[in-house]
Amino acid sequence: xxxxxxxxxxxxxxxxxxxxxxxxxxxxxxxxxxxxxxxxxxxxxxxxxxxxxxxxxxxxxxxxxxxxxxxxxxxxxxxxxxxxxxxxxxxxxxxxxxxxxxxxxxxxxxxxxxxxxxxxxxxxxxxxxxxxxxxxxxxxxxxxxxxxxxxxxxxxxxxxxxxxxxxxxxxxxxxxxxxxxxxxxxxxxxxxxxxxxxxxxxxxxxxxxxxxxxxxxxxxxxxxxxxxx
Numbered sequence: 001x002x003x004x005x006x007x008x009x010x011x012x013x014x015x016x017x018x019x020x021x022x023x024x025x026x027x028x029x030x031x032x033x034x035x036x037x038x039x040x041x042x043x044x045x046x047x048x049x050x051x052x053x054x055x056x057x058x059x060x061x062x063x064x065x066x067x068x069x070x071x072x073x074x075x076x077x078x079x080x081x082x083x084x085x086x087x088x089x090x091x092x093x094x095x096x097x098x099x100x101x102x103x104x105x106x107x108x109x110x111x112x113x114x115x116x117x118x119x120x121x122x123x124x125x126x127x128x129x130x131x132x133x134x135x136x137x138x139x140x141x142x143x144x145x146x147x148x149x150x151x152x153x154x155x156x157x158x159x160x161x162x163x164x165x166x167x168x169x170x171x172x173x174x175x176x177x178x179x180x181x182x183x184x185x186x187x188x189x190x191x192x193x194x195x196x197x198x199x200x201x202x203x204x205x206x207x208x209x210x211x212x213x214x215x216x217x218x219x220x221x222x223x224x225x226x227x228x229x
Contacts, residue, residue: 023144023147037064037072038060041062049083050076052099053075054078058075060075079102080195106221137167153215169188182202184202190226196217
């Protein structure tokens with residue numbers, strides 16, 4: 001995942017030190033799929049996440065956690081919810097659900113389509129916007145993941161976010177074998193007032209060349225921020 005299309009405006013942002021376009025690091029193979037890990041969650045956890053988010057997931061992922069359990073993220077019209085493995089009061093394994101509540105009706109699509117061709121929608125990607133710097137705030141692991149996304153998607157998911165502390169973020173990727181094969185990447189970033197989310201799909205030829213990209217970016221205003229882990 002090292003192919004990054006050239007975009008003059010975003011290149012200018014990088015040269016001016018605004019830290020939006022990151023270098024893509026090599027992403028290791030992760031076995032399993034989000035469908036597999038979602039199915040492994042208890043039905044009560046899946047239902048709770050779906051109901052809190054608004055009754056119908058807009059975007060989602062599930063993944064294995066380090067202790068052999070599963071975690072999940074669900075984005076809906078009402079909220080973004082994350083379920084993390086936890087120990088219940090009775091000592092049995094369970095999940096803690098953390099929620100970022102949205103101002104009603106504030107979740108909107110800021111880009112949808114091919115992020116490389118420029119047909120993904122309108123948005124503030126101009127260097128004249130002088131957006132805040134996130135390069136020194138995000139972890140190296142997260143920056144490495146972002147660097148595998150198209151530059152315009154990287155900008156859209158970072159630009160609305162303030163760098164003034166209390167940032168929470170997470171990501172997921174999945175490489176589906178085949179020829180061609182499909183890579184998907186999803187992530188969110190949130191401060192105390194705004195949440196952004198990106199859902200991307202890349203179709204890759206056996207040669208490694210990109211056949212197509214599709215990205216949908218979202219933004220919501222928070223009524224209550226996401227609690228820290």
